[in-house]
Amino acid sequence: MYLRLLAESLRRGTRRKLLAISAVALGTLGATALSEVVLASGDRLASEMSSYGANVEVVPAAGRETLPVAGLAKIRTIFWKNNIAALAPLYPLRVRFSPGEVVAPLVGTWFDHPLEPGYRTGLPATRPTLRVTGRWPHEGAAEAVVGERLARRLWIAPGGTLAASLGGRAASFQVVGLLTSGGEEDDEAFVPLAAVGELAGQPGRFTRVEVFALTNPETQNVRDPKKMSAKEYDAWYCTAYPSSVAFQIHEVLPEADARIVYGVTGATADVLGRLTGVLLALAVVALAGAAVGVTAAMTATVLERRLEAGLLVAIGAARHRVVLFFLSEAALLGLLGGAVGGLAGLAAGRLLGSQVLGLAVPWMPILLPFAALLGLAVATLASLAPVLRALGRYPAAILKRATA
Numbered sequence: 001m002y003l004r005l006l007a008e009s010l011r012r013g014t015r016r017k018l019l020a021i022s023a024v025a026l027g028t029l030g031a032t033a034l035s036e037v038v039l040a041s042g043d044r045l046a047s048e049m050s051s052y053g054a055n056v057e058v059v060p061a062a063g064r065e066t067l068p069v070a071g072l073a074k075i076r077t078i079f080w081k082n083n084i085a086a087l088a089p090l091y092p093l094r095v096r097f098s099p100g101e102v103v104a105p106l107v108g109t110w111f112d113h114p115l116e117p118g119y120r121t122g123l124p125a126t127r128p129t130l131r132v133t134g135r136w137p138h139e140g141a142a143e144a145v146v147g148e149r150l151a152r153r154l155w156i157a158p159g160g161t162l163a164a165s166l167g168g169r170a171a172s173f174q175v176v177g178l179l180t181s182g183g184e185e186d187d188e189a190f191v192p193l194a195a196v197g198e199l200a201g202q203p204g205r206f207t208r209v210e211v212f213a214l215t216n217p218e219t220q221n222v223r224d225p226k227k228m229s230a231k232e233y234d235a236w237y238c239t240a241y242p243s244s245v246a247f248q249i250h251e252v253l254p255e256a257d258a259r260i261v262y263g264v265t266g267a268t269a270d271v272l273g274r275l276t277g278v279l280l281a282l283a284v285v286a287l288a289g290a291a292v293g294v295t296a297a298m299t300a301t302v303l304e305r306r307l308e309a310g311l312l313v314a315i316g317a318a319r320h321r322v323v324l325f326f327l328s329e330a331a332l333l334g335l336l337g338g339a340v341g342g343l344a345g346l347a348a349g350r351l352l353g354s355q356v357l358g359l360a361v362p363w364m365p366i367l368l369p370f371a372a373l374l375g376l377a378v379a380t381l382a383s384l385a386p387v388l389r390a391l392g393r394y395p396a397a398i399l400k401r402a403t404a
Helices: 002-011 014-050 069-077 148-154 193-200 230-237 242-252 262-304 306-314 319-355 367-390 395-403
Strands: 056-060 084-098 102-109 113-116 119-121 131-134 143-147 161-166 169-180 189-192 208-213 256-260
Touching: 014 262, 014 319, 014 367, 056 242, 069 084, 069 113, 069 242, 084 119, 084 193, 102 148, 102 193, 143 148, 148 169, 161 193, 169 189, 169 193, 189 193, 208 242, 230 242, 242 256, 262 367, 319 367
Parallel strands: 102 189, 143 169
Antiparallel strands: 056 208, 056 256, 084 102, 084 161, 084 208, 113 119, 131 169, 143 189, 161 169
C-alpha cells in the first residue's frame, strides 16, 4: 500500500516535481563538473609544479663532509622507490680556470648515469628548466657545459678547451655546450662527477644529492614521526609525502640527512589548496541554489496536499509515517535529479577543462554514484523543514487550514 501511494503521488503534480528534479540536477551538475576539474587539475598542477626540479635534498650528516657514491643505489630500495623519478649527486669545487685565470665553481655530477638496469638519471632530469645550447657531456668523457656568464668571462665557446686546476692537480675538458638558467648555474661549469672526484683527491664521493620524487602536496607543518600514533604513522609512511620519502631515504642512508626543498613542495601545496578551495566553494554555491529550489518546490507541494496529509493523520496514520512518506518522495526525486545532473556534470567537466582551462579531463564515472547520493541528500534535507512545519499541527488544525 505504501509503495502504491508513493507511486501515485509521484504521478501527480508533474510540473512541480520536474521543477524539483531540475533544481537538483543543476546543483549536482555544477558540483560534479567542478569536482571532476578539481581532481584532474590537481594531478596536472602537481605534475607541472614538480617539473620545476628536485624536492628532496640529501646531505652528509653532522661530522661528515662527503658521502660515497656507491650508497646512492640504496635510495631505489625504499618503499616509494618507483616514485624516485630522478637523482643527481653533486660535488662543487672552486677551481682556477684557464684561459682567463678565473676562479669559479666546477660542479661534478651525473648527466645520464645508469644507476641500475633500466634506470638512468642525472642533472638534466632533476633540473629540467636548464637550457643547453649544444649538448650535455657524456658520462665518463672529459667534457663540460659552461654557464653563459662564466663562458663570457673565460671567452670560451663550444668546441673550445676548458682547463681547471686545484692545488697541484689539473684537468682539461672539451666544452660541448653553453648553459642558461637565469640563476647561479650561469656562473658554473658542469663536468662528470668522477673527474671532479679525481681533481679533489676524493674519487667516488659527493657532497650532496638532489632527488626528484613524485609526491603528494604537503605543507610545512609536518609532525614528528616519533609523536605519531601507530595508525597515523602507517598512514603517513604509506603516503607519498615529501617528508615520508625523505624519512625513508634517511633509513637506508643513516650517514646522511634528507631534507625537503620547501620552495617546491610548499608552493605546490599552497596553489593546490587555493584552487581546490575556490572550486569547492563554487560547488557549495551550486548545491545551495539547488536546495533553495527544492525547498520552494516541496513547500508548494506540501501546501497543496495539506488536506491529504491531514486526512492521513486523522484516520490514524502516525505523524512520522506521513513525514516519511513526503521525504521518501523527495528522496526519489533527488536521486533521479542527482543521476541526471551527474551525467551532465561529467560532460560539462570535460568541456570546462578543455575549453576554459586547457586541461584534458578524463572520464570519471566513479563520480556518478556520489552525484546521485548528493542529489538524494540535498533533496531530503531541503524538504525536511517545510514538511515538518506543515505537518507539525494537530489534524484538526491541518484540516481547518486546508478547507479554509
